[in-house]
Amino acid sequence: MTTRSSGQYIEHLSTDKRLRPALQGDALSIKKKKNVCLHLCASIMSQQLSTKVARVIYSRFLGLFGDKEPTPQQILDVPFDTLRGVGLSRAKTHYVRHVAQYAIDNDMSDKKLYKMSDEEVMAFLTPIKGVGKWTVEMLLMFALGREDVFAADDLGIQQAMTKLYKLDPTDKKALREKMLKLSQKWSPYRTYACLHLWNYKDN
Numbered sequence: 743m744t745t746r747s748s749g750q751y752i753e754h755l756s757t758d759k760r761l762r763p764a765l766q767g768d769a770l771s772i773k774k775k776k777n778v779c780l781h782l783c784a785s786i787m788s789q790q791l792s793t794k795v796a797r798v799i800y801s802r803f804l805g806l807f808g809d810k811e812p813t814p815q816q817i818l819d820v821p822f823d824t825l826r827g828v829g830l831s832r833a834k835t836h837y838v839r840h841v842a843q844y845a846i847d848n849d850m851s852d853k854k855l856y857k858m859s860d861e862e863v864m865a866f867l868t869p870i871k872g873v874g875k876w877t878v879e880m881l882l883m884f885a886l887g888r889e890d891v892f893a894a895d896d897l898g899i900q901q902a903m904t905k906l907y908k909l910d911p912t913d914k915k916a917l918r919e920k921m922l923k924l925s926q927k928w929s930p931y932r933t934y935a936c937l938h939l940w941n942y943k944d945n
Contacts, residue, residue, distance in 0.1 A: 750931075751769075751889075751931040751934045752765060752769055754928075754931055755928055755931060755934065755935055755938075757927070758924075758927055758928065760906050760907050760924075761906065761928070761935065761938075763906065763942065764902065764906060764935075764938045764939050764941070764942035765938050767941065770934060770937045770938065770941075772883065772884070772887045772888075772889065772933060772934070772937070773887050774856065774885070774886060774887040775884070775885045775886075775887070776852055777811050777852065778850070778852050778855050778881065778885045778886065779814055779841065779842070779845040779850045780811055780812070781881060781884065781885035782841050782850075782867065782873065782877070782881050782885070783803075783817070783838045783841050783842070784796075784800050784803075785877050785880045785881055785884075786834055786837045786838055786841065786872055786873065786877060787799050787800055787803065787830060787834060787838065788800070788880075789834070789876075789877065795829075798829070799828055799829040799830065802828035802829060803825075803828045803830075805828075806820055806824065806825070806828065814841075814842035814843070814845040814846050814850075815842070815846060817838065817839065817842040818839060818842045818843060818846075822835060822839070825838065825839070833872070834872070836871070836872065837870075837871060837872025837873070838872075840870050840871045840872055840873075841870055841872070841873065844869075844870045848866075855886060856886065860882055860888055860890075860891065863878060863881070863882060863886065864878050864882075867881070875895065876893060876895050876896060879891050879892075879893045879896075880893070882933075883933050883936065883937075888933060889930060889931055889932075889933050889934065890929055890930040890931065890932050890933060891932060891933045891936070892921075892922070892925045892928075892932040892933075892935070892936060893936055894918050894921050894922055894925070895918070896936070898939070898940050898943050898944075899921070899936055899939050899940070900917065900921065901943050902939040902940070902942050902943040903921050903924065903939065904917070905943075906939075906942070907920075907924060909921070
């Protein structure tokens with residue numbers, strides 16, 4: 743389900759003149775997705791990797807299950823070394839297993855997560871070892887279809903905003919505070935702003 747018509751957010755974000763260069767091109771959409779637990783595993787796999795490498799690893803991971811989406815129990819049933827063999831580090835292999843076990847123990851159902859606020863999702867998932875704020879932010883954007891998420895700690899977002907707003911990247915704390923202040927005017931469409939900022943950086 744697409745959550746918002748494109749014209750609505752473009753018009754709102756375009757009031758920020760500095761952001762306009764990043765808004766060129768086609769309007770973007772976000773959607774709710776099923777099997778949120780699996781998307782969380784995929785988000786962990788992609789940490790600190792390029793999109794291309796992350797896709798290769800995730801494809802190998804699905805290959806362990808006949809290219810079908812596994813249940814948390816099916817993930818746990820795969821031997822540790824077999825799971826690691828798709829290209830995961832030892833730590834990430836543990837983290838993926840932690841997610842699967844947590845999903846079983848705490849009813850990480852799509853229905854439950856869909857009903858939670860952004861803050862409730864963050865509080866529910868960050869106790870999992872290996873799942874930090876950034877990981878949950880990616881999940882909120884790309885699996886739960888939340889429209890007003892701002893990933894201030896994402897390197898790509900930092901690089902794009904440093905260029906567009908002529909910010910000083912040397913003081914990370916000051917940079918983050920400035921970014922958060924600038925992003926307030928984008929609400930309630932900060933997720934869309936992030937999508938455009940990533941595209942701007944990549945292009």
